[in-house]
Amino acid sequence: MPKEHANWSPYDNNGGTCVAIAGADYCVIAADTRMSTGYSILTRDYSKICKLKLESLMEKRIRNWLFAYLGVELASQSFRRIKDKCDFQVYLCRFMVWEYLRADKSFMASSGFQADVKALQKVLSSRHLIYQHQHNKQMSCPAMAQLLSNTLYYKRFFPYYAFNVLGGLDSEGKGCVFTYDAVGSYERVGYSAQGSGATLITPFLDNQLKSPSPLLLPAKDAVTPLSEAEAIDLVKTCFSSATERDIYTVSSYILVFSFSYAFALSRGVNESSRDQKINTRLELD
């Protein structure tokens, strides 16, 4: 008789869908909050998005100072427009602003095996902390993208079963999205979907966003032409559609993080409005 006992696997797929869209000066990153195993739901309120940033005291000071100096009105406009309007003194402080603004620009959304995802987030956070101590600044999003790839490949032969999208702003303030497989292959794209609903969402985004082929020469910009609000709307549509056909995705709660220079500045003004915007917990019907 064949042996009849429980068996185990070191991996599980806890499902979930992640979407990110890059725009000219913003990036939207979103994920659903369901965590499942097999046909069972474990919890309906689990965040798959990880903020890769620790705000230092110095940054807080820069932020406060910026607001005192620039004033709320100017500060809440987009950075490009600030640059046009700013007087010389403001121009001088641009470098500091730059460093500050670039700072909290990495968000990672992951689906796959939750325990591996958590381990990966812990590794990235501690590597980021070391980076901050060594370089006295936050890691840029493209640097974080490379670090994530290396971290994944380091475990090439016992992989993290994690499917990630990394979203943020690059050093020019342009939105950027990096998309990965479990062993670290990655690519910078204009938009991406990962996880159990990716097969449903990706062709929809391809259709809606009509991004230029990466084969074109000279290379065309991959960022989407949408406004930030339009992009957030599109993300909502993606989730409500995927929910219809993917049992591992649910759109009743999704987490959307959206940020741009304008936003990074405006958040110092009003912490509560910041929470509303950065951590929009959308309840779709």
Next chain:
Amino acid sequence: MPSCLSWLQNRSLVSTAGLYAFGLSSDAINLLSVNQSAKALFQAMDSLLSPEGDSQRTQYPYVTGTSVIGIKYKDGILMAADMGGSYGSTIRYKSVERLKQVGKHSLLGASGEISDFQEILKYLDELILHDNMWDDGNSLGPKEVHNYLTRVMYNRRNKFDPLWNSLVIGGVKNGQKYLGSVSMIGVHFEDDHVATGFGNHLARPILREEWREDLSFEEGVKLLEKCMRNLLYRDRSAVNKLQIAKITEEGLTISQPYSLKTFWNFAAFQNPTVGAEGSW
């Protein structure tokens, strides 16, 4: 079984120093003669290197406990588990305590391999002991204990030597209620109510319907009993002897074992084939 290691040993290529390198403590080496210790070590190494057949790692559980259910209620956390210990499909033990206190503020419930649970309790005793310092006013809360357990479970799965349990951890510290769960491979989360194993299928739908944030103690116990009764009817490893534990800011109480009133005279139980004509 001949192996490359005994070949190395025969040619004196592995020294006592080498044994230290393999992680054998000095006591262990001194207690045995080098020859004996080498033999023991190589046997151990053999089993690590050979296929899973004679593995020293847990490939399947022996004595297991079934579901644990935990809920938040107005003043803290309530948890319920029955006292059965199953040896396969035999209910071998009937007084296994699966709800235990951890530190000052936490309560741990376990399903799965009982001996692994007892090992985990040993780790936690050690953790609490090493953390303890007279009058420093610090103590580990449920969040810390949960985090520790997630790391232990994940670590063991990384070594392909899992602790075969699903754990539920709850507690109250500084007015904060906490309830979380960890699986044998390290999947973990927090929620207002959690349940392991069959409980996730049979009890959580009830909890999703009936759970409220401001449940009183009596209501909470009633709800848990409803869940446990449901499990008793449908889970063959469940036994009608259970404990309910309560943890609040004031402290922890674990109930004496007791049984639930059951009713087996439902028509569908008495004559299950009525209305299923054509089936056996």
